[in-house]
């Protein structure tokens with residue numbers, strides 16, 4: 001804006017000067033060009049240091065996401081495949097027909113927030129710290145069912161404002177299963193196939209819903225496979241779709257109950273997280289030591305992981321808390337054992 005204004009003033013001066021002095025005209029033209037160059041450089045430097053809604057700060061690294069899902073996410077072969085496909089397809093598309101909507105489901109501590117983090121890291125240069133990522137936690141932001149009308153307008157306002165500011169915004173709704181009934185319906189228009197709403201296009205935004213709903217049914221499928229002596233990696237998305245549909249769509253506590261997001265097929269991918277086993281917890285423990293810059297100590301990790309609780313009671317296969325408390329337990333063992 002400033003650039004346009006200054007150039008305008010200079011050109012005005014050039015026009016008046018031109019009638020009298022051809023030499024000063026060429027000097028003024030030169031100055032205008034120099035000033036434009038300076039401002040462009042200044043602006044580029046500004047873009048470089050200050051996060052803004054531009055490709056310098058927002059660009060998808062497909063290989064990065066692929067490698068991260070492959071090497072950092074443990075025991076979630078279906079999640080890796082679905083998430084990579086969903087994000088890649090969406091980010092490659094210059095003109096998506098709607099916003100991308102992912103719904104991540106599963107037992108506690110199985111990596112739902114972690115996957116959101118990996119996605120964020122490979123799209124936004126500042127990762128989760130980006131000002132274009134917005135997280136809502138149901139119990140913290142929307143604690144009272146009685147306030148639902150307020151929440152609805154706040155949420156709509158918030159989404160509209162942020163997408164106006166940057167179309168490639170990402171919204172994460174955590175604890176969807178604890179969301180006040182009906183609240184999520186209020187964001188439906190933003191997820192739908194509209195070209196624009198009040199001149200704003202929401203088609204480049206990403207919405208990620210996280211919830212524990214479906215976790216028990218997913219666990220039951222994993223347990224059936226285990227009991228049948230089948231490999232965990234043989235479980236396919238289609239084996240879990242029924243488990244998800246029963247528990248997510250018909251469950252009053254799923255946050256999605258009877259919502260038009262489901263009726264209208266506005267969720268693009270339901271992503272089921274499998275419960276984690278002993279070997280995955282060991283992987284989490286070793287990764288945690290590595291992240292802390294500690295010398296890998298398999299014996300220590302093994303000790304921590306063995307002390308975790310597993311279910312079902314008879315077979316003790318799946319970790320009750322997934323990988324969730326591994327890092328704090330590792331700290332404790334290092335100090336006290």
Ligand SMILES: Nc1ncnc2c1ncn2[C@@H]1O[C@H](COP(=O)(O)OP(=O)(O)OP(=O)(O)O)[C@@H](O)[C@H]1O
Pocket residue numbers: 072073074075076106107108109110111112113114115211212284322323324
């Ligand atoms: N599958 C996994 N692979 C690698 N690390 C994992 C995995 N699952 C969990 N973790 C580790 O455990 C931590 C906690 O997991 P996370 O917060 O993603 O669980 P969650 O599925 O969101 O659980 P909740 O339903 O309780 O919110 C992560 O930050 C990550 O370090």
Ligand SMILES: [Mg+2]
Pocket residue numbers: 112113174210
């Ligand atoms: Mg979580």
